[in-house]
Every structure is written in structure tokens, then in C-alpha cells.
Amino acid sequence: MAEASRVFNSSLLPNFRPLQNTLSTKPHTATFRRHSINCSVSTTDGARVAATGPIPWGCEIDSLENASALQKWLSESGLPDQKMSIQRVNVGERGLVALKNVRKGEKLLFVPPSLVISAESEWSCPEAGEVLKRNSVPDWPLIATYLISEASLMKSSRWNNYISALPRQPYSLLYWTREELDRYLEASEIRERAIERITNVVGTYNDLSIRVFSKHPELFPEEVFNIETFKWSFGILFSRLVRLPSMDGKVALVPWADMLNHNCEVETFLDYDKASQGVVFTTDRAYQPGEQVFISYGKKSNGELLLSYGFVPKEGSNPSDSVELLLSLKKSDKCYKEKLEALKKHGLRASQCFPIQVTGWPLELKAFAYLAVSPPSLSNQFDEMAAAASNKSTAKKDLNYPDIEEEALQFILDSCETSISKYNKFLQASGSMDLDVTSPKQLNRRVFLKQLAVDLCTSERRILFRSQYILRRRLRDLRSGELRALKLFRGFGKLFK
Numbered sequence: 001m002a003e004a005s006r007v008f009n010s011s012l013l014p015n016f017r018p019l020q021n022t023l024s025t026k027p028h029t030a031t032f033r034r035h036s037i038n039c040s041v042s043t044t045d046g047a048r049v050a051a052t053g054p055i056p057w058g059c060e061i062d063s064l065e066n067a068s069a070l071q072k073w074l075s076e077s078g079l080p081d082q083k084m085s086i087q088r089v090n091v092g093e094r095g096l097v098a099l100k101n102v103r104k105g106e107k108l109l110f111v112p113p114s115l116v117i118s119a120e121s122e123w124s125c126p127e128a129g130e131v132l133k134r135n136s137v138p139d140w141p142l143i144a145t146y147l148i149s150e151a152s153l154m155k156s157s158r159w160n161n162y163i164s165a166l167p168r169q170p171y172s173l174l175y176w177t178r179e180e181l182d183r184y185l186e187a188s189e190i191r192e193r194a195i196e197r198i199t200n201v202v203g204t205y206n207d208l209s210i211r212v213f214s215k216h217p218e219l220f221p222e223e224v225f226n227i228e229t230f231k232w233s234f235g236i237l238f239s240r241l242v243r244l245p246s247m248d249g250k251v252a253l254v255p256w257a258d259m260l261n262h263n264c265e266v267e268t269f270l271d272y273d274k275a276s277q278g279v280v281f282t283t284d285r286a287y288q289p290g291e292q293v294f295i296s297y298g299k300k301s302n303g304e305l306l307l308s309y310g311f312v313p314k315e316g317s318n319p320s321d322s323v324e325l326l327l328s329l330k331k332s333d334k335c336y337k338e339k340l341e342a343l344k345k346h347g348l349r350a351s352q353c354f355p356i357q358v359t360g361w362p363l364e365l366k367a368f369a370y371l372a373v374s375p376p377s378l379s380n381q382f383d384e385m386a387a388a389a390s391n392k393s394t395a396k397k398d399l400n401y402p403d404i405e406e407e408a409l410q411f412i413l414d415s416c417e418t419s420i421s422k423y424n425k426f427l428q429a430s431g432s433m434d435l436d437v438t439s440p441k442q443l444n445r446r447v448f449l450k451q452l453a454v455d456l457c458t459s460e461r462r463i464l465f466r467s468q469y470i471l472r473r474r475l476r477d478l479r480s481g482e483l484r485a486l487k488l489f490r491g492f493g494k495l496f497k
């Protein structure tokens with residue numbers, strides 16, 4: 001789960017990349033059977049379950065029935081005895097709970113490679129896997145397709161027990177409609193990220209569909225491999241895929257380990273342990289029987305957690321929380337063109353987002369602010385400022401321009417206050433917002449989404465309030481310092497008269 005979204009962005013479109021090295025899984029042979037469930041259709045291979053309506057596999061996220069079948073299958077398939085079991089929990093609905101005392105520094109899990117799903121896993125339908133590999137489909141879309149392929153084979157797939165215990169509808173912003181994103185996340189920059197991500201997923205599906213699926217309809221029938229099933233499998237990957245640093249950063253789905261929920265204060269990650277030859281994590285605290293055990297999905301902001309995992313931690317509980325602040329060059333600026341050119345040279349645009357935390361803002365943000373408020377007389381410095389505003393640059397970032405310090409701080413404060421007013425507008429309106437639904441099921445969904453949006457916006461606005469306070473104080477100090485200096489200067493003037 002950690003780092004997963006970053007991996008996605010860098011490995012997807014536009015070009016497929018060749019696959020990398022392998023993680024072995026036990027070979028198995030699959031037999032295709034026809035299943036007697038309502039949504040099944042006869043396809044050319046005569047055995048898959050179509051997904052023309054709601055996804056016909058997986059379960060409700062809080063289902064314990066499927067989870068106990070998963071536990072049983074895992075232990076029969078080589079998962080060693082565990083000190084935890086899957087239970088209903090307060091945080092994350094289902095999770096792993098300690099059955100015995102667990103010491104701090106203890107290794108837990110030991111999921112063997114044979115129970116891990118990666119780009120090298122054996123396909124129940126080997127021809128389909130071959131086609132994807134021949135087309136150099138990268139890991140993310142490859143695993144997404146693998147998951148759909150195995151899911152559609154139901155009991156014929158060795159992963160049936162695992163897939164049956166996966167949520168039918170993973171919580172993530174992938175499942176929000178455009179209207180819901182616009183309505184509830186208007187104030188937050190995470191809305192843009194969600195739209196970008198949905199566009200990426202749709203683009204990836206379209207690309208695969210044109211380049212691969214349409215050429216092999218017997219292996220990839222559209223009733224099974226369609227945008228709905230892709231949204232499901234990408235939703236699963238965003239919320240469950242792990243990167244294993246000790247396996248050269250390989251990405252994998254790790255059944256059992258992916259039942260662990262996230263805690264912002266926990267600092268332990270999943271990784272492959274060469275000594276025990278399994279995926280493990282080392283506890284960073286002790287747990288007593290009955291306590292839920294947590295890992296970290298990475299140092300992510302509340303917005304990023306909502307984007308990939310569909311939840312927002314309690315306000316103030318996430319030390320890695322941040323909010324994206326949008327800074328823009330003014331179109332009326334006499335040097336707009338020169339400034340934009342300098343920004344473009346360093347890979348930036350006229351409007352840029354910078355992450356702010358309660359502890360402060362990055363040096364890049366300050367450099368952008370200097371550039372935005374610079375007068376024409378500083379045009380020789382535009383390049384240096386743009387370079388410092390870019391996090392790709394190795395240039396000196398800690399710039400200092402005392403002459404325009406006040407304007408730069410005022411510019412950041414103005415941007416901060418513009419953003420705060422958007423949050424205020426949404427949060428004030430949210431109390432009386434018409435949820436615009438016609439069925440109780442839809443109502444529940446909208447109430448839930450609105451609550452997530454309110455939680456996110458409250459936590460993001462809190463960071464902006466803190467920045468506003470700091471900026472106002474610095475400006476006050478700066479101005480009163482300047483005033484004192486001016487008085488002193490006038491005093492000297494009188495003395496010399």
C-alpha cells in the first residue's frame with residue numbers, strides 16, 4: 001500500500017515499458033468450468049463470469065464470512081500459524097487483531113512468495129498472460145488485468161478465496177462520480193488529482209482495449225474486461241498493492257498482509273524478509289490480545305489517503321498531513337511573459353500547487369512567491385527564482401530577497417486566504433446541502449461521501465488557518481520592525497538638524 005500511488009503515476013501511460021525480473025509462484029493448472037450464477041454469460045471460452053452490471057465477485061467490505069474462508073485457505077496453502085486473526089474492528093471495518101501478546105520489534109506475518117500476486121504470477125489462462133507480456137504491458141495494468149481474469153474464473157482460479165474476500169467496491173475516489181467530486185471536493189486540490197487519476201485509469205483501459213483486448217476477443221471478452229471491472233481492479237490496487245523494497249521495489253498484492261489497516265502514528269512497513277523468505281513487518285510497539293494491529297501505508301496527507309484508500313484520519317491525528325496551496329502568477333504582471341518562460345524552463349506552470357504542513361511550507365513555495373512579486377528590476381533573478389521553485393532542480397533553494405520579503409509574504413497570505421474562503425463556503429453550505437438523491441441506498445452513500453469531504457476540508461482548512469496565523473504574525477513583525485527603523489532614522493535626522 002505504501003508508495004503505491006506514486007508507482008502508479010510513474011509507470012502508467014503513455015508508453016508501455018518492458019517487464020522486469022521475476023518472483024516465482026507455484027505452477028498450477030487451471031480447469032475452466034461453467035458457473036451457475038445469474039450474471040454468467042457464455043463466452044467463446046465458455047467459462048468466464050461476465051461483469052455487465054455490478055461486479056459479481058468480492059464481498060461487502062465488512063464481510064467476515066469470506067474472510068474466514070480466506071484464513072482457512074491461506075493456512076492450507078502454506079501460510080504459517082499467525083498471532084493474529086481477521087476480525088471486525090472499529091477502525092477500517094475488518095482488520096488484523098492480536099490473538100496473543102506481541103512484543104515490540106517482533107516480526108509478524110511470513111507470507112510466502114507462493115501466496116503473493118505480482119506481475120510474474122502464473123495465469124490460470126496462460127495464453128492471456130503471454131499476450132500481455134508480448135505487448136510489454138507494465139506491471140500495474142498487467143496485475144489489474146490478471147486480477148480481473150482470475151476473478152472472472154471464480155472457483156477455477158486458485159485465488160478464488162482471496163478475491164471473494166476483497167471488497168466489491170473498494171473505497172477510493174475512483175468510485176466518486178464527476179458530479180460528486182465537483183460538489184464535495186470543490187475547495188480541495190485533491191479533486192484535481194482524483195480527476196487526473198480517473199482519466200489515467202480510463203486512458204489505460206482504452207489503450208489496452210485498442211492495442212490488446214480488441215485483437216484477442218476470445219481471451220479478453222468485453223463482457224469481462226471492461227471499464228467497470230478495470231475501475232474495480234485499479235481500486236483494489238490503489239488500496240492494497242505494496243511495494244517491496246527488498247525485492248527491488250517490486251509491486252505485489254499480499255493476501256493476509258492486506259488485511260492490515262493504517263495508523264498515522266505507526267512507522268512500520270511491509271517488506272520481503274530474505275532470512276525467513278516471506279513478506280513480514282516488524283512491530284514498532286507491543287500489542288495485547290484483542291488489540292488491532294496496524295502498519296503504515298506511508299507518510300501520506302489526509303487527501304492522499306482519501307484518494308487511494310477512501311478514508312480520512314481524525315482531524316489533527318496525522319503528522320504527515322498537508323494541504324496543496326495554489327499559487328499563480330498575475331496575468332496583469334508587466335513581466336508575466338518573462339516569468340512564465342523562466343518557470344517553463346524549469347518544468348513549472350503559471351499556476352503551481354505547493355504542499356503546506358502545520359509545521360510550515362517548502363522553500364520552493366517561497367521561491368515561487370518571490371518570482372510572482374518581483375519587479376522588472378529583478379528580471380536577472382527570474383531564472384534563479386524559478387529554478388529554486390522547482391523541486392527537480394539542484395539549485396540553491398533558500399533564497400533571500402529582503403526588499404521584496406513583505407510582498408512575497410503578503411502574496412502567500414492572499415493565496416492562503418483565497419483558499420480558506422473556498423473551504424469556508426463549502427463547510428458552511430455542507431450543513432444544509434441538498435443531497436439530491438432518490439433512493440435510501442443513494443442517500444447513505446451521499447451522506448457518507450459528504451462526511452468524508454467535510455472531514456477532509458476541515459483538516460485542510462486547519463493547516464491553512466495555522467499558515468495564515470504565522471504569515472500575519474511575520475508580516476506584523478516585519479512591518480513594526482520597519483516602522484521602528486523609520487522612526488529611528490527620523491530621530492537621527494532631527495538630531496543632525
Ligand SMILES: C[S@@+](CC[C@H](N)C(=O)[O-])C[C@H]1O[C@@H](n2cnc3c(N)ncnc32)[C@H](O)[C@@H]1O
Pocket residue numbers: 001061062091092093094095166167170171239240258259260261262263308309310311312
Ligand atoms: C489494505 S485494506 C485493509 C483491510 C480492509 N480493512 C479490509 O477489510 O479489506 C485498505 C482499506 O482498509 C480501510 N482502512 C485502512 N486503514 C484505515 C483507517 N485508518 N481508517 C479507516 N479505514 C481504513 C480502507 O477502506 C482502505 O481502503
